Amino acid sequence: xxxxxxxxxxxxxxxxxxxxxSVPVITAMSAIFSLALSMPxxxxxxxxLHDIDKSGWWVxxxxxxxxxxxxxxxWLIKLGTTGPNRFGADPKEDV
Numbered sequence: 001x002x003x004x005x006x007x008x009x010x011x012x013x014x015x016x017x018x019x020x021x022s023v024p025v026i027t028a029m030s031a032i033f034s035l036a037l038s039m040p041x042x043x044x045x046x047x048x049l050h051d052i053d054k055s056g057w058w059v060x061x062x063x064x065x066x067x068x069x070x071x072x073x074x075w076l077i078k079l080g081t082t083g084p085n086r087f088g089a090d091p092k093e094d095v
Contacts, residue, residue: 003033004033007029007030008030011027011029011030042059045059045062045072045076046059048075048076049075049076050085050087050088051080051081051087051091052078052079052081053081053085053087054075058071058072058075080092
């Protein structure tokens with residue numbers, strides 16, 4: 001998050017309204033950063049859904065604004081299932 005904030009500040013400083021050549025390069029840096037973080041984010045969300053015995057495909061609800069976010073938010077803050085489920089052992093059992 002700090003890197004994204006820093007990148008936003010750099011973009012704000014470096015983008016000049018008269019210099020159209022600098023705009024695509026700077027916005028490409030943001031796009032690459034967002035793309036680089038999207039895969040780990042999907043993996044973490046899928047793992048969390050597996051902890052509550054839900055399929056990882058439910059993560060696609062993120063692409064449904066508001067309507068999809070509500071159940072995902074509720075599921076992501078919910079405690080995981082106790083004991084093993086169909087996706088494997090309970091990660092908290094070893095603790």
